[in-house]
Amino acid sequence: MTDLTVIKGDSTVLRDLRREDLRRYRWWWEEEIEWQEWDAPWETETRGDAAESLRKLQRVLDEGDLPAPRRRLEIETASGRHVGWVGRYWVDSAAAGWWEVGINLPERSARGCGLGTEALALWVDYLFSELDIVRLGMGTWSGNHAMRRVADKLGFTAEARFRRARPVRGCLYDALRWGMLRDQWRTLRAGWPGVSVTPGAGCDPTGGRIWWRFPA
Numbered sequence: 001m002t003d004l005t006v007i008k009g010d011s012t013v014l015r016d017l018r019r020e021d022l023r024r025y026r027w028w029w030e031e032e033i034e035w036q037e038w039d040a041p042w043e044t045e046t047r048g049d050a051a052e053s054l055r056k057l058q059r060v061l062d063e064g065d066l067p068a069p070r071r072r073l074e075i076e077t078a079s080g081r082h083v084g085w086v087g088r089y090w091v092d093s094a095a096a097g098w099w100e101v102g103i104n105l106p107e108r109s110a111r112g113c114g115l116g117t118e119a120l121a122l123w124v125d126y127l128f129s130e131l132d133i134v135r136l137g138m139g140t141w142s143g144n145h146a147m148r149r150v151a152d153k154l155g156f157t158a159e160a161r162f163r164r165a166r167p168v169r170g171c172l173y174d175a176l177r178w179g180m181l182r183d184q185w186r187t188l189r190a191g192w193p194g195v196s197v198t199p200g201a202g203c204d205p206t207g208g209r210i211w212w213r214f215p216a
């Protein structure tokens with residue numbers, strides 16, 4: 001069994017998967033599936049079924065031997081509500097050390113109040129601390145305005161636009177890619193003004209404006 005990872009921000013916590021999360025995953029894969037319309041919706045046919053996805057998570061829990069550094073972490077609000085996850089994926093071969101980050105908040109009530117931006121910042125920070133890499137990438141499609149805005153808010157550099165490459169619900173959108181270099185992140189962190197998290201229906205904690213900073 002490996003040590004547990006817990007990374008705390010002001011409004012979100014990144015932590016390892018727990019057995020009790022599986023019920024919520026079942027819900028996100030079988031019932032509350034709207035997030036799939038935003039996360040690589042062109043993969044709908046190849047995404048794999050809910051049962052297989054759950055079996056994979058079950059195996060992770062059964063084996064209890066999580067990779068260090070982690071390949072994914074769960075996102076909780078400060079009050080302990082599990083609202084999504086962050087992950088990292090190879091773009092190229094393992095030897096190239098070229099990773100991309102991803103994020104999903106299937107809980108719709110938790111979106112749009114800054115939690116995703118904070119969670120992704122914590123994740124990028126963790127990966128630059130734990131991996132010997134010089135860059136991290138991120139991608140989405142031009143119709144995903146929330147994700148585009150998160151990339152902008154975090155200071156990722158737009159690096160590529162593949163025009164009309166993503167077919168989504170009968171339209172062709174552009175594929176967009178961003179990058180963050182280790183030195184760029186260090187500079188951004190040093191002068192970070194914070195990300196505002198605004199109160200909202202499903203957004204907690206709250207009462208006022210919360211400003212967060214990366215751990216020193």
Ligand SMILES: CC(C)(COP(=O)(O)OP(=O)(O)OC[C@H]1O[C@@H](n2cnc3c(N)ncnc32)[C@H](O)[C@@H]1OP(=O)(O)O)[C@@H](O)C(=O)NCCC(=O)NCCS
Pocket residue numbers: 035036038039040103104105106110111112113114115116117118139140141144145146147149150
């Ligand atoms: C994308 C996602 C992770 C972002 O997390 P989040 O907590 O909603 O993001 P934040 O609240 O930190 O920031 C979202 C920003 O996008 C803006 N936004 C959201 N929808 C928008 C729209 N349709 N048009 C323009 N801006 C939009 C918000 O206003 C906010 O910007 P602001 O802080 O300047 O007001 C989350 O919305 C999500 O999981 N969506 C569904 C699945 C998904 O898209 N996954 C990513 C696949 S690449």
